Amino acid sequence: xxxxxxxxxxxSFVEDEEGGIVLMxxxxxxxxxxxxxxxxxxxxxxxxxxxxxxTEILYLVENHATTIIVGETGSGKTTQIPQYLKEAGxxxxxxxxxxxxxxxxxxxxxxARVADEIGVKLGDEVGYTIRFEDHTTSGVTSxxxxxxxxxxxxxxxxxxxxxxxxIMVDEAHERSISTDILLGLLKKIQRRRPExxxxxxxxxxxxxxxxxxxxxxxxxxxxxxxAQGPNLEPAILSVEGRGFSVKIHYVEEPVSDYIRSVVSTIxxxxxxxxxxxxxxxxxxxxxxxxxxxxxxEEAHSNQKNSSGLLPLxxxxxxxxxxxxxxxxxxxxxxxxxxxxxxxxETSLTLEARLLCYYYFGVVYVIDSGFSKQKFYNPISDIExxxxxxxxxxxxxxxxxxxxxxxxxxxxxxxTEDYFLKEMPxxxxxxxxxxxxxxTVIQLKALGxxxxxxxxxxxxxxxxxxxxxLEVLYSLQILDDDAKLTSPTGFQVAxxxxxxxxxxxxxxxxxxxxxxxxxxIAAVLSIQSVWVIARxxxxxxxEAKLRFAAAEGDHVTFLNVYKGFLESKKxxxxxxxxxxxxxxxKKVVEIRDQLKRIARxxxxxxxxxxGDIDAVRKxxxxxxxxxxxxxxxxxxxxxxxxxxxxxxxxxPSSVLFRVNxxxxxxxxxxxxxxxxxxxxxxxxxxxxxxxxxxxxxxxxNNISL
DNA sequence: GAGCACTGC
Numbered sequence: 107x108x109x110x111x112x113x114x115x116x117x118s119f120v121e122d123e124e125g126g127i128v129l130m131x132x133x134x135x136x137x138x139x140x141x142x143x144x145x146x147x148x149x150x151x152x153x154x155x156x157x158x159x160x161t162e163i164l165y166l167v168e169n170h171a172t173t174i175i176v177g178e179t180g181s182g183k184t185t186q187i188p189q190y191l192k193e194a195g196x197x198x199x200x201x202x203x204x205x206x207x208x209x210x211x212x213x214x215x216x217x218a219r220v221a222d223e224i225g226v227k228l229g230d231e232v233g234y235t236i237r238f239e240d241h242t243t244s245g246v247t248s249x250x251x252x253x254x255x256x257x258x259x260x261x262x263x264x265x266x267x268x269x270x271x272x273i274m275v276d277e278a279h280e281r282s283i284s285t286d287i288l289l290g291l292l293k294k295i296q297r298r299r300p301e302x303x304x305x306x307x308x309x310x311x312x313x314x315x316x317x318x319x320x321x322x323x324x325x326x327x328x329x330x331x332x333a334q335g336p337n338l339e340p341a342i343l344s345v346e347g348r349g350f351s352v353k354i355h356y357v358e359e360p361v362s363d364y365i366r367s368v369v370s371t372i373x374x375x376x377x378x379x380x381x382x383x384x385x386x387x388x389x390x391x392x393x394x395x396x397x398x399x400x401x402x403e404e405a406h407s408n409q410k411n412s413s414g415l416l417p418l419x420x421x422x423x424x425x426x427x428x429x430x431x432x433x434x435x436x437x438x439x440x441x442x443x444x445x446x447x448x449x450x451e452t453s454l455t456l457e458a459r460l461l462c463y464y465y466f467g468v469v470y471v472i473d474s475g476f477s478k479q480k481f482y483n484p485i486s487d488i489e490x491x492x493x494x495x496x497x498x499x500x501x502x503x504x505x506x507x508x509x510x511x512x513x514x515x516x517x518x519x520x521t522e523d524y525f526l527k528e529m530p531x532x533x534x535x536x537x538x539x540x541x542x543x544x545t546v547i548q549l550k551a552l553g554x555x556x557x558x559x560x561x562x563x564x565x566x567x568x569x570x571x572x573x574x575l576e577v578l579y580s581l582q583i584l585d586d587d588a589k590l591t592s593p594t595g596f597q598v599a600x601x602x603x604x605x606x607x608x609x610x611x612x613x614x615x616x617x618x619x620x621x622x623x624x625x626i627a628a629v630l631s632i633q634s635v636w637v638i639a640r641x642x643x644x645x646x647x648e649a650k651l652r653f654a655a656a657e658g659d660h661v662t663f664l665n666v667y668k669g670f671l672e673s674k675k676x677x678x679x680x681x682x683x684x685x686x687x688x689x690x691k692k693v694v695e696i697r698d699q700l701k702r703i704a705r706x707x708x709x710x711x712x713x714x715x716g717d718i719d720a721v722r723k724x725x726x727x728x729x730x731x732x733x734x735x736x737x738x739x740x741x742x743x744x745x746x747x748x749x750x751x752x753x754x755x756x757p758s759s760v761l762f763r764v765n766x767x768x769x770x771x772x773x774x775x776x777x778x779x780x781x782x783x784x785x786x787x788x789x790x791x792x793x794x795x796x797x798x799x800x801x802x803x804x805x806n807n808i809s810l
Numbered sequence: 811g812a813g814c815a816c817t818g819c
Contacts, residue, residue: 209817237819255819284818390815422816447815478815491815536817548819602819633814643811699819757812775814783814 147223151189154182156345163187163343164194167272171296172304172320172340176313178347179506183307184276185220188249191272192224196303197248201271206254208282209452210236217241217251237602238695254284258291259602261552266295272303278316279309279499280452281535281564283545289563291552293320300335311499311532313342319563350509352471356522364474365393367519369400372443375470376415379515382469383442385450387504389478389493391638394419394445401443414439420446423638426688436467444468448477451503471508471516473501475529481539484569486749487577487731489541490776497533501525535564542566542574543605547583550590551599557588577731580800581609597707601700603631606772610728611704613796617724619714622664624704626725628697629663630772630784635693636758637686646684653683654760657718658769658786660725662760667693726788727796729770734782735790736767744769744782747793747801756781 151157156177166173177183184205191203207213217234226232233242234251242250252260254275261267273292278285289306296302308316323338361367368386375384388394398417405412418432436442444450479494496504501518508514518525537545546557554560558571578584583595583605590596594612601608607627614623629635636646653669655661666683670690673679680687701711714720726733734744734753742765744753753774755762759782761769768790771782794801 253818255817259819280817282817391813421814423814449816452816480815493815544819631819638814647811756814758814762811777813779812781812 147225151182151186151223154186155180155348156182156186159343159345160186160190164190166341166343167191167196167303167305169337170341171300171302171322171336171338172306174306174308174313174316174320174340174342175345176308176310176342177345178349179510180348181345183345184216185223187274187305188220188251189224192249196271200245200269202247202269203249203272203274204257204267204270205249205251205274205276206257206285206288207251208254208277208280208285210253212277213251213253220249220251238699254282254288258284258288258548258552261291262599265552266299267302268299270302272305274305274307276307278306279312281312281533281537283536283540286535286537286563287545287548289316289319290561293322293561297322303336306340309499310344315563316340317342349506350511350513352505352509352513353515354505355515355517356525357519358521360521360524361519364476364519365396365400368397368472368474369404371472371517371519372401372415373404373412375517376412376441379470381441382511382514383436383444383467384470384472385444385446385468385507386472386474387450387477388445388447388474389476390447391419391421391423393474394421394447397445414441415443416440417443417445420444420450422447422449425637425686442467448500450507451500467511469508469511469514471505471514473504473516473518475501475518475520479533479539480536482541482570484567484573486746486751487541487573488751488774488776488780490774490780495529497530498525499532501529537562538564538566538570540566540570542570543577546571546574546578547590547595547599547605550578550584550588550595555589578605580731580797581605581728583609593707600707601703603627603700606728606731607631608728610724611700611709612707613727614721614724615709615712617714617720617727618712619717619720619724620704620709621711621713622721623724624697624700624711625667625693626660626663626721627700628693629667630660631696632689632692635663635666635685635689637684642684649682649684650760655718656764656787657722658761658766659759659784660786661718661721664721666690670694722786722788723792723796725786726770726792729772730793730796730800732771732782733788733790733793734769734771736765736769751780753780753782755785756783759783759785761785761787 175183188203188205191197197203207216213234213236217232218228221228221232224232229241230243230246232249233247235242235256236253237256267273275285275288278289292304296304306316317340320340368388372384388397398419401412401415401417405415420429420432432442432444475495476493477496477500478491480489480491482489505516508516549557549560557575558568575584575588582591583598585591590599597612598605598608601611607630611620611623611627614620653662653665655665666685670679675694677687680690704711731748733747735747737743737745742754745751746753755765756775766787768788769785770788772784775781775783
């Protein structure tokens with residue numbers, strides 16, 4: 107395959123994905139920097155690119171309501187800016203500086219690093235809060251790191267976030283739903299609290315959008331009596347990063363089969379390029395396994411080109427141990443080929459990064475140009491995962507991965523013409539690709555009534571909004587005036603779960619099966635309790651049969667949980683039964699949290715003592731909108747009651763091939779077919795009981 | 811008998 111190398115492409119770098127922690131070579135031998143003296147830490151801090159801008163940043167924050175910082179990888183902005191603010195007095199008088207992150211792990215590692223640099227105990231002056239863990243001390247903690255979701259939750263107690271003087275929203279360019287909600291709310295708060303300062307950290311490509319969103323200088327006057335109040339026009343500051351140049355290569359002709367192109371490019375690199383590991387971006391597990399198979403075949407037939415290649419898969423479904431294989435040092439004479447989903451774009455664990463083996467090896471990146479993305483169809487109310495072209499922003503992020511160690515190369519499996527003329531500049535924000543039920547309820551809980559008129563960074567479609575309002579109304583969470591009902595609506599808003607799951611919990615209180623239902627709720631809130639068992643499906647199926655219940659997956663989960671407790675939460679037991687031990691531990695954790703919240707809501711934990719109908723009725727009370735009926739004389743074809751969509755029971759369900767007449771499902775995955783995941787049998791009369799108004803017009807459909 | 815990009819409260 108031929109690659110063309112344009113001379114004009116500027117080196118591009120990845121965004122600051124792990125909070126600007128710079129990988130310093132003198133730090134490698136030590137797992138903790140506490141062995142370094144104060145002077146040494148000071149020197150390290152001053153070497154960071156952001157240090158040059160210290161005065162400028164403090165000036166801008168002082169004088170502008172909002173400051174947008176465009177910072178590249180390794181600029182050090184996440185760890186340093188909160189410290190600069192503290193040094194400049196923004197944390198005096200009991201005020202707190204906040205810094206939000208989209209991911210829990212980033213919150214933990216960045217806060218630990220900052221506490222270390224300042225020389226305080228984590229949880230005192232510097233603390234963090236994530237779900238399940240609050241390491242802050244009221245009145246003492248003045249620099250606080252937290253996930254954006256937690257900050258949104260805090261607004262339910264304190265709508266104006268009065269204790270914060272500055273809020274820095276990091277990784278805003280990722281445009282996750284919670285970041286976008288947070289940005290919308292912070293803009294509102296600023297109107298009421300002109301003294302609040304915002305710092306938005308964003309990639310170049312999103313900076314302009316953020317500027318426009320926060321630019322209120324034309325629309326309103328400075329608040330009364332504050333002639334010298336902050337400038338309402340946001341300031342933008344660029345901070346360079348630390349990285350090496352990356353040469354970009356494009357293909358000359360569009361490729362028809364990107365997996366074959368990936369394989370031939372790997373062989374080309376192996377044949378012609380000096381040592382250095384390869385990182386390949388593919389769309390999913392299937393792609394990755396096909397590529398590994400093709401490479402293995404290549405090794406058989408053509409030993410020369412593929413000698414020394416060490417293919418390693420990387421995707422979230424792998425166990426922790428399997429993922430960590432990519433961090434082991436490359437053996438001499440070998441070349442690691444990491445075949446990854448976009449987990450490598452943002453979400454690799456920081457501890458692993460600090461070990462540096464990964465980045466210290468990768469010099470070549472191959473970009474397929476595709477990733478799996480979620481899309482939502484408000485008409486059918488179905489979310490699906492589809493392979494779609496990535497954006498220019500993602501392409502830059504991916505290529506930057508090649509320049510972490512030394513100058514690198516990125517091979518894009520699309521033409522330069524395509525990149526320049528057709529590839530979209532940025533991705534569609536998650537908000538515009540999702541079901542909005544949870545989003546709407548969060549805003550309602552914060553007293554925002556005019557959902558359709560809310561000032562979003564990127565407004566979702568009215569159809570999606572209306573669909574969400576409709577579902578919440580049918581769940582009796584919203585009333586005729588689209589206000590939260592009391593107590594149901596307020597209770598649902600308090601539970602950190604999908605509203606359908608929350609509604610199921612509330613119903614279980616009346617049905618006397620809350621003990622069972624919160625277990626089910628905890629299981630439904632995580633990905634899957636089963637391990638991915640390639641090649642041993644038969645054994646896993648047999649293991650599943652040991653727990654299987656005729657009523658469906660939800661009841662099966664009760665048996666799994668019971669078995670886990672009886673095993674005394676043994677990892678060995680999980681292994682034997684093809685259950686994911688990490689997931690089971692998480693189930694226990696979430697269940698404990700739900701138990702605490704349930705108690706606060708006045709729900710007393712009560713077991714139905716084997717009355718499985720009560721459990722199924724409670725599930726129906728939450729998920730009645732997902733009811734399906736088996737088409738008579740069809741081979742497992744179901745039709746959704748709401749939209750007459752053709753759906754099937756997923757082969758992973760215990761009801762696969764059982765095909766009962768009536769079921770409700772938790773979610774749909776759509777691939778070749780639309781598959782229902784987590785399915786339970788119901789009696790159709792329960793639908794009209796649970797949601798009479800919802801099924802009134804559909805009476806004819808529910809004839810037995 | 812087929813498949814689940816990635817987060818978060």
